[in-house]
Amino acid sequence: MKTQILYHAKQCGEDECCGFVIDNKTYIPCDNISNDPKNHFEISPDDWITAEEQGVITAVVHSHPDGLPILSEADQIFQQQTAVDWWLVCDNQIHKFRYMQPLIGREFIHGTTDCYTLFRDAYHLCGFNFPDFHRDDDWWDNGQNLYLDNMQSNGFHQVSISSLQEGDVILFSLNSKTVNHAAIYIGNNLILHHLPKRLSKRDLFSGYWLKNYHSIWRHKQWQPSNFMAILNNMAINTK
Template identity: 75%
Template structure:
């Protein structure tokens, strides 16, 4: 039986209670007993199980389930503890396994072009919502080197353009900053605000007005976007601004 089938079987055996376990070396799943007080809505892995897993190899992922019609995204508490463990978290929901790689908090990131920049923020924010986009190799100042990375790839990744008057939470806003090409991206987070990451600055929220409104290029929405997806982004911002 494959590791993923073992994980799904364990979740089914736990019924309405959250299952939990540990992936070791990306190869072996160690089922654990959920010792949380409220196992219907939460999970907790015993310290002895952590020690046992570490003795067997490297912990590469934490697994738990969202039974009872739970959403296939990490909750605010899940994201908080994922940041504490600094490993991938796998979520069993609707008899499927959703894998969430460990990412740095969306707010307060240091900028490093091609590694931790505006596209990284865009990609990571959407990963929290259950979408996976390619991590394109990109040199600094690519927009002045004959490339048009955002507009060349955004439609092929499932986005379509919407009007400014139709903007909603989760939409991606492209900007043209000292360029004719779209060379900067932000996530619209409601209340006339955006989440983005500029060179030499920490990732942050800004008002979508003045300079930003004047220099926006276009607004894009994913074909499979649902308003419930945005909960994952809100949760990440909430735990990192308290």
């Protein structure tokens, strides 16, 4: 299937290719009927119907021939409508983006949609895949240190607050001696994070948050262009 997808993208040249993955095992190529196929893709309703008749659509596939290996703002909006994974062909590679709730406005469910989930999902959009793991309620009061024990092993290194930049992960100790909360710095002195009993949201990195931050971490492979993926997702909430 990988060979078929890459071949189809190559055959489309400067135009975006598009198609479907059926039952996680079969690729169905489609014609791009967009009026601007070099910058956008559109699949006809008939192709959607044909694909659904052949099985379960498990992913929508398209390419960015001369673009970045991240989902655009339009891509992320349409992914919410399809509610399936989206696969993106770029630089002769297939980048797979799992379907997820928008980063802003999530309900808090510990271990399912919590501060670590937000951190993990935001970085997934940027092309980084971090492990998920079981975490009990109040793990920080039971001898565990899940954030600090895993940052370096997943490619992060600590930086100073004076060098804070968009995409950095800020760790906090909230009512605990152990680091138990994470946020992503999104510029303009704002953080994106998710607290219990609240929807995920932006907050000013000042006052209480500045007083209780523990450390700041940056991925060794982070590039400023990665942050565009997070911005594209946050734009969903302005539509």
